[in-house]
Amino acid sequence: MKNTRAILMLLIALLAGVAAVVSASRWLMEQSSNSVKQVVVAANDLNLGQPLNGSQLRLVNWPTASVPPGAFEDLKLLEGRVVRTSLQRGEPVLDAKLAPVGTKGGLSAVINDGKRAITVRVNDVVGVAGFALPGNYVDVIVNTNEEAKNTQNNSISKIVLEKILVLAVAQQVSRDDTQPKVVNAVTLEVTPDQAEKLDVARSVGTLSLVLRNQMDVADINTGGATKGTLLGKAPEAPQVKVVTQTQTRTVVKTRTVAAQPHAGNCVGVLAGIQGGVECF
Incomplete structure (x- = not known):
């Protein structure tokens, strides 16, 4: 009777231990799944101006608290996007490091x-x-x-x-x-x-x-x-061109010329000792 009771107690303890392990394992898995996220990273080195495709990218688990802003979780969203800066292998692909959607590859993209x-x-x-x-x-x-x-x-x-x-x-x-x-x-x-x-x-x-x-x-x-x-020379003084203007005074002499008498009848006039001619 005593052996049966002891075996029963061992079985109960074993079942309880298994249940505890399973519960703990599930709890740890839930915690780990909540603490990490899948982030897109470069599968190999990428140069700026290079268009992206699925073979150049891969998904990795990344701690949720450390996911950088602008990271991607879906590879399809990066199909055809162009890299504006060089990326190293394993580096997260961020939106700030990509050219706008619709940009073609090449130097113009950067x-x-x-x-x-x-x-x-x-x-x-x-x-x-x-x-x-x-x-x-x-x-x-x-x-x-x-x-x-x-x-x-x-x-x-x-x-x-x-x-x-x-x-x-x-x-x-x-x-x-x-x-x-x-x-x-x-x-x-x-x-x-x-x-x-x-x-x-x-x-x-x-x-x-x-x-x-x-x-x-x-x-x-x-x-x-x-x-x-x-050579350490002082700058030459600018040459100033001096223009001297000579003032010239023009003197105009005028002479009054008596008007010629009109042709017509003229008579001599004697006034005292002075004489003259008047024409009309």
């Missing part, structure tokens, strides 16, 4: 609103030895002659554009590469007004790019450098 892209010809010197890479900021210097003077002594170098974003070098638009690349063309992002200035600058002189710190946003207005300022 140009900001109100901006334009213009390409300038460079060499190993003008292109800062190839260190002007996509994503960097540069200043543009033009060297030309002042006021259409054709002598070399009147050449001037002046910064005409500041903090200009480099969109691409040659046909490369990736902003993750830090290795210098010597190319023959650099594409810059400018405003319409800056595009006009840049076009005039390259038509009247030679251009140079000046690489600047990406965190430096200060605008510096320089007066330009000439041969005189380079």
Whole structure:
């Protein structure tokens, strides 16, 4: 009898333990399912301007409390969208990093609103030895002659554009590469007004790019450098042309001429010792 009771107690304890384990497992599964969400991430490295498709994306579990704003949970919503910035493998795809819906792929997708892209010809010197890479900021210097003077002594170098974003070098638009690349063309992002200035600058002189710190946003207005300022010479005083006006006085002499008597009958008149002629 005692053995039967002991076995019964063991069976009850075993069943209670199994029930507790099952309940705990279900509770943990519910908690884990509520604490994570599926988020779309890049399946491989993606370059800016690249259209997305299903093979480039995948879903992963992400802690609910850490899901970044603008993340996607459905792969279908990203079909055909264009990446505006480079994405690394495993990085969440956010709406802020994508071009608007309907945008086609290519460089035009990464140009900001109100901006334009213009390409300038460079060499190993003008292109800062190839260190002007996509994503960097540069200043543009033009060297030309002042006021259409054709002598070399009147050449001037002046910064005409500041903090200009480099969109691409040659046909490369990736902003993750830090290795210098010597190319023959650099594409810059400018405003319409800056595009006009840049076009005039390259038509009247030679251009140079000046690489600047990406965190430096200060605008510096320089007066330009000439041969005189380079050698430390004082600027020449402007020549003043003095025009002396000579006043000429014109003296007009007038002479009264007696009117000729009209032809007609004339008689002599004698008044005292004075005589005259009167005609009528």
